[in-house]
Every structure is written in structure tokens, then in C-alpha cells.
Amino acid sequence: MSQLHLFHEQTARQRIAAVTDAGSFAELLPPPERLTSPYLAQLGIPVSFDDGVVIGHARIDGKKVYIAAQVGQFVGGAVGEIHGAKLTGLFKAAARDRVPCVVIIESGGVRLHEGSAGEIAIAETMRAIFECRARKVPTIAVIASDIGAYGGMGILSTCCDFRVMTEHGRLGISGPIVIEKWMGKKAYDSSNRALVWKTSGGKTKYLLGDADALVHDAAGAVREAIGKLLTKSSPVTLKNAKARQKELEKRLKRFGKTADPDDVWKGLGVRDIATASLASGPEFAALAKAGRK
């Protein structure tokens, strides 16, 4: 796969193929199995043979990984009963086999058409992720598309050891349109793309420390970032929990009163907002690092 392909423009299966060793991906419960949502069928909505998520195993630099990619084109990558059960099963398999698990997230969260079944599925997948973490099996979320990781999938991504983002990726719970409806256009104009990305985009999440890597919008860069994290884990310990508590308290105290994301950027080392806005992900990371010195 050429480096010229933009990762956010690729399909779920292309993304998996592009971040794993050539020909190594074996799909589990592939489309010929025809696992389709009975909820969508009842509602007369088109179904998909993979229910919007591709799962399987592959190799990265010769090392086995379990990997999933959500299909944003299908009901916004939203999680229904089957979709969620595939994710739960994958993380449970990863825990059992002590094989790292990567999830390429592209989802608005729970699939509303399936009601509470999708909600419970996300909660079950979270438990499975922590089964991996209890065994020091690395779990990595990749958030690299405009659809991003929202709702329950946003929360789920924060349960993984690490998050790899591109500047296109967005991470949050409530989306901009919902917030605009709630707070008014003055507080949040959802059509202001710069503001939307400065609120939830990869650059801001990386500055805050919620994304562990901010890479180019290219499969090769995403693959390299995943490769570096595959041998690491972020243990659940009292010491780590206390440090994180302090860090999040400090963040809220420092920036909780500001409405302007530029204040956050400046506070975290970005000196020239205009230049940083146009910078690529890695350039941005370098600028912020230099600014903090």
C-alpha cells in the first residue's frame, strides 16, 4: 500500500490490510457468514453482512495481533448487538491468547435503532478490554477519521492502554450538533470546523496527553505508531491512578474556566496558533514540544 493513500479515506478492510503484514489478515466471521442485524431488518433499513465491523487476526512486523476496524459508512459505525458482540469476542480472544488487540475506531457510539442492546455490548467490551489489561496484553485504539470515536465508543477508547490519533481523528462523547442544540450556537457553532477540531481533534487530545501518538494521515505512519506500542502496556495500579487523578484535577483547575481552545494550546506550549493550525500532526507535536522548553 502506497504512502500516498490518506488513511482517513480508506475503507475498513483497506485500513487493516495497510497496517498489517502483506497477506497476513484472516477475517473472523467474514461477510459470507451473513451475520446481519435483525433490528435493522425489522425497521426496513439496509443491513450489512459484517454488521459494520471487520474483525480478525494478522501480523505486524511478524508479531500476531487481533485487529478490528469499524465501517463508518454503515450507520456511522454505530454499535449494535452483533457488532458489539464481535468486538467483545475479539478482546476476550486477545486476553485468552495473550495477543495484543488493535481497534480502528470509526463510530458515533451506540446504534440507536437497536436501543439498549448496543449500550450493553459496549459495556461488555469494556470489561473484555480490562481482561486484556489485567494480563498485560496491550490494547490500542486508533482514531483517525472525521467520524471519530464518539458516545460510548469515545469512552471505550479511553479504556485501552493507548490511543493513536491523526489530526483528522476526533475523540469525545457528545458531538458538536448535540452540544449546539443544548448550549446554543453562540457557545458552540457546529459548522465552525476549526473550532470543532480544536475542541475534539487529534491535536488538542495529543497536547492534553489523551492521545499517545499524533501521526500523519497515512497507513505507514499509523502502522509505525502501532508497532511501537505493541510491546508496551499501561498497568492499572494505585500509583498510576493517583497520578492520573492529580493530572486531571490540574487540567480542570487550569483550563476549566476558559471557553477558548487557543488558551489550552498556548498553555500547553503552542506559541504560534496560526502556524500550529496548519502544521501536520508530527510537525504540531514537535512545535508544542519545542514551545514547552
Add this chain to the structure above:
Amino acid sequence: MKQPSPRALLGKLFGGSAKGIAVEKSVLTGYAQAGGKDVCVIGTCNGTYIGNEAALVLAAHVIDCVERRPKTPIVMLVDSAGQEPNRVDEMLGLASYFGHLLNCLELARRKGHKLLTIATGKAVGGAFICYGMFADRIYALDSASVGLMPIEAMSAVTKIPVPVLQKLSKTMPSLEFGARPFALLGGVEEVWPSKDDLQARLAEAIATAAVDDNRAALGKKRGGRKLALDIRNRVLAESAK
């Protein structure tokens, strides 16, 4: 159904020991007793919205319990309408604040604390996912509003007419809103009648809590969520080949 005041409800669950639970900005933290034994309590009341600050208050109390009260069961009470749609909270990483709370609860679980949830009021969407649904065992009062969202809200977003959703919910409890349909999906272990002796119920629930996630199996057994367990098991079987 009329909701009791937060204090009245705490009294019904913990008797006189409820005085050890602080209620501040509709967020609950403290220590009380159930079945004559100490428990740690975290939670929400008044159907409040929660954000970064509430998540930190709850997480701090879980950390306090892990540090100072080893193995004390943690009881989570849920009465929250969800996360307040708020741009500043989102900008500062609301998902990460919730993730931290879940991380602290996982730490407690591994250190031998039992985790119990009682949905007492609203247990909706994000507010339920960010702590209550992470318990070992989850219970709900029959008066609680449990689920993703009411049918009217689902209709507004999906543009599917209310009567269509209502008709489908008769055969698909996942679309119905409430404690009982949620229990049919396995999301709730048991629904408690509010007029029962809740202190006895709670003591029994703590005594019998187990850490395995039994929700998919329950959902299949009760017929409300027929696919989840089998799909998961197929992934497990085929990945082992």
C-alpha cells in the same frame, strides 16, 4: 412513579448508617453499612447531569476506598440523565475523565473490592456506561428509568415514527425503556420492588456478587438479547482454530 428524596432513599438502603454519605451537587460519596458490614458508596441523585468535575469526585472516593479500606465493597447508585452536552468539558477530555473513573473501579475490582450497582432513578446512556454498568452485578429499582433512551427520543433521532418503535418493542425489549426490559437483555441482574426491604436486598446482593460478566448469558436465557452470547462464542471458537 413518585421518586423518594435522595435522603429518604439512602435511608431505605443503608438505614441510620446513611448519615455517613455526603450529598453535594447531587453527587454522593461516603461510607455506610449493609448487612452490618462497611460499604463504600459513590453515586448520583436528582437525575443530575455529570461532567469532568463529578467524575473526579467519584474517582477520588474510589481511590480513597482502595487506599484506606481494603476490600470494602463499593456500592454505586445511579440517578443521572447523562453527560451534559458541554463544549468545555469535551475540550478538556470528558471521555478521559470517565475513562479514569472506570480505571479506578477496575483497580478496586482487582484489589478484591466487590462492585455493586443499584439504578435508583435515571440510568441513561453515558451516565450509566461511565460507572454503573461496570459493576460486578447490577440491580435496579422498579421505579428506575433504565436504558439507552425513551422511545420518543429514539424516534426524534432516527426519524422512525413512535408507533412503529412501540409496536416493535413488544417483541424487541431492547427498544423499550425501563428496568424490566433492560433486565430481559441481561443488563440488570434483578429488578427490586421499591417497597421491599432494600437493606436486606442489598446485603444479599453483596454476599452473592461474583466478578464474571454474566450479562450476555442472562440476555440469552431471558430471551431479550438472543445473539450476543453466540456471536461472542463463535469469535472465541474460530480464533482458537
